[in-house]
Amino acid sequence: MEIIVCEVSKSFKQQQVLNQISLTIEAGRIFCLLGASGSGKTTLLRIMMGAIPADGGSVTIGGIAVPNRQLLALIGYMPQNEALYEELSVWENLKFFSGLQRLNWKTFAAEAEVLLQIVDMAACKNKLVRDCSGGMKKRISLAVALIHKPKLLLLDEPTVGVDPVLRRKIWLYLKQLRNQGTTILVTTHVMDEVSQCDDAALLRNGHIIAKDTVKNLIDQTPDGNIEELFFMDKHPEKEVISC
Numbered sequence: 001m002e003i004i005v006c007e008v009s010k011s012f013k014q015q016q017v018l019n020q021i022s023l024t025i026e027a028g029r030i031f032c033l034l035g036a037s038g039s040g041k042t043t044l045l046r047i048m049m050g051a052i053p054a055d056g057g058s059v060t061i062g063g064i065a066v067p068n069r070q071l072l073a074l075i076g077y078m079p080q081n082e083a084l085y086e087e088l089s090v091w092e093n094l095k096f097f098s099g100l101q102r103l104n105w106k107t108f109a110a111e112a113e114v115l116l117q118i119v120d121m122a123a124c125k126n127k128l129v130r131d132c133s134g135g136m137k138k139r140i141s142l143a144v145a146l147i148h149k150p151k152l153l154l155l156d157e158p159t160v161g162v163d164p165v166l167r168r169k170i171w172l173y174l175k176q177l178r179n180q181g182t183t184i185l186v187t188t189h190v191m192d193e194v195s196q197c198d199d200a201a202l203l204r205n206g207h208i209i210a211k212d213t214v215k216n217l218i219d220q221t222p223d224g225n226i227e228e229l230f231f232m233d234k235h236p237e238k239e240v241i242s243c
């Protein structure tokens with residue numbers, strides 16, 4: 001599902017976080033939104049799915065203007081801070097969220113087993129979420145976002161705190177989903193993650209300072225390090241103080 005972000009702006013009180021952001025995310029690609037902590041990645045993601053309103057501009061997903069209740073059924077959202085029920089087990093959480101998406105039992109059970117294997121939580125499926133570690137909660141949250149096989153995945157820093165072996169497994173799975181036509185948007189401030197993606201946009205001081213295929217972005221740098229593009233920004237604005 002193609003996402004078109006058109007001149008989106010957002011301020012919190014006096015602080016302008018997003019300044020007329022325009023961006024097209026092509027369907028069936030893995031797109032990375034890269035920016036420092038506090039640069040507005042989560043804010044943009046939340047506007048894209050209609051969780052918070054923009055002050056100006058518009059977002060369409062698959063040609064439908066956001067916010068739209070029907071669209072939500074097609075989106076899998078993994079927030080940065082897990083929104084799980086601590087008093088329920090891992091399995092019960094998956095069951096609860098699949099119920100919101102009206103999955104029947106058989107479809108749910110088959111999909112849940114597969115996802116728990118992928119995020120390496122199959123052996124802990126009866127554990128209460130409150131007894132899980134931060135990294136485990138992250139993995140459960142990813143499984144929750146995927147349970148209804150969404151056409152669009154919005155993943156806010158999905159692999160933070162995940163060990164390298166599992167991270168590789170998760171990326172392999174995301175690429176498999178991409179190959180089946182799922183559009184995936186991930187935010188990160190970790191450069192390594194960008195290389196897993198097809199396209200990337202760099203967010204700085206409320207602006208997109210570069211956007212292209214990851215390959216083309218790497219080719220623009222002297223040493224193959226996309227991070228360099230932040231230093232090569234030709235229009236550095238006054239640093240935004242975010243606290």
Ligand SMILES: Nc1ncnc2c1ncn2[C@@H]1O[C@H](COP(=O)(O)OP(=O)(O)OP(=O)(O)O)[C@@H](O)[C@H]1O
Binds near residue numbers: 038
């Ligand atoms: N509801 C809110 N009220 C006030 N300020 C907010 C709110 N949400 C976000 N902000 C501010 O907007 C700025 C951007 O925050 P955001 O969470 O979008 O950044 P981010 O790039 O996702 O950061 P991180 O990588 O640390 O998660 C920050 O300065 C943050 O404090």
